[in-house]
Amino acid sequence: MAARFFCTVNYWLFKSEPDVFSFADLKARPGGTEPWSGVRNFQARNYMRDNMKVGDLALFYHSSCPDPGVAGVMRIASEPYPDPTQFKPSDEYFDPKATEEKPIWILVDVAWEKDLKHHVGLDRLRGEPALEDMFILRKGNRLSITPVTAAEYKAIVKLSQTAAG
DNA sequence: GCCAACGTTGGC
DNA sequence: GCCAACGTTGGC
Numbered sequence: 001m002a003a004r005f006f007c008t009v010n011y012w013l014f015k016s017e018p019d020v021f022s023f024a025d026l027k028a029r030p031g032g033t034e035p036w037s038g039v040r041n042f043q044a045r046n047y048m049r050d051n052m053k054v055g056d057l058a059l060f061y062h063s064s065c066p067d068p069g070v071a072g073v074m075r076i077a078s079e080p081y082p083d084p085t086q087f088k089p090s091d092e093y094f095d096p097k098a099t100e101e102k103p104i105w106i107l108v109d110v111a112w113e114k115d116l117k118h119h120v121g122l123d124r125l126r127g128e129p130a131l132e133d134m135f136i137l138r139k140g141n142r143l144s145i146t147p148v149t150a151a152e153y154k155a156i157v158k159l160s161q162t163a164a165g
Numbered sequence: 166g167c168c169a170a171c172g173t174t175g176g177c
Numbered sequence: 178g179c180c181a182a183c184g185t186t187g188g189c
Contacts, residue, residue: 015187041172064187122188140170142186 010051011148012058013136014074014110023060023071023112032112033077037085038093039107044145049080049106051147057113059148059156061136069121070156078109116160124164130155 014036016022026034039045056076062068082103085093098104125131135146148156 017187043172068188142171144186 007055010053010056011150011153012047012052012056012076013061013070013146013148014058015061015063015136015144017064018062018071019065022062023074026060026074026110027072027112027115029112033109034111035078035083036107036110037083039083039144040093040095040105041144044143045106047145047147048108052076052080052108054079057153058110059153067119067121069119069125070116070160071119072115073113073157074110075113076108077111080106080108083107116157118160118163120156120159121164124159125156128155128159 021034026032036048039048054076058074058076059070060072060074062071082100083093083105085091086095086098086103086105087100088094089096093105095104125134126137131137131152134148134152135141135143
């Protein structure tokens with residue numbers, strides 16, 4: 001085998017309500033990059049703070065909308081750093097318990113990576129045997145950021161290559 | 166708008 | 178540390 005760095009890529013899934021921030025919105029940002037602000041759940045924060053690496057790939061999932069499902073692929077584009085919205089009293093994500101010295105909420109920048117040929121709807125995710133253990137398909141799951149296995153990621157990209165039907 | 170399910174808060 | 182109450186999420 002040729003010498004190379006052993007560098008594993010991890011896979012993730014990020015939920016967003018497309019009315020608030022969609023995959024198309026991300027793509028339209030300068031450089032296709034956006035700080036993923038507003039996460040106010042400790043488990044989701046910990047994934048960003050402790051487990052993500054620059055270059056990891058993430059599925060962009062549209063939730064709470066007429067056609068929930070995976071809309072595209074993005075890439076983790078920064079190390080974790082404090083979410084600036086926690087410090088701004090005027091911001092809807094302001095947290096009075098957070099200080100610049102002791103921030104509570106952490107984010108990463110994400111960047112548009114690639115479009116998928118077809119949106120992969122929730123019904124198709126649920127119908128795919130390779131995804132039966134997928135985190136977001138488990139009953140009651142509400143986490144906005146979840147890990148995805150390489151096999152799950154591949155299965156979803158494969159589904160995206162064909163239209164629903 | 167409904168409701169199941171879950172995370173967080175706060176009284177004790 | 179328990180647990181009831183509350184707020185939020187997200188599919189339908």
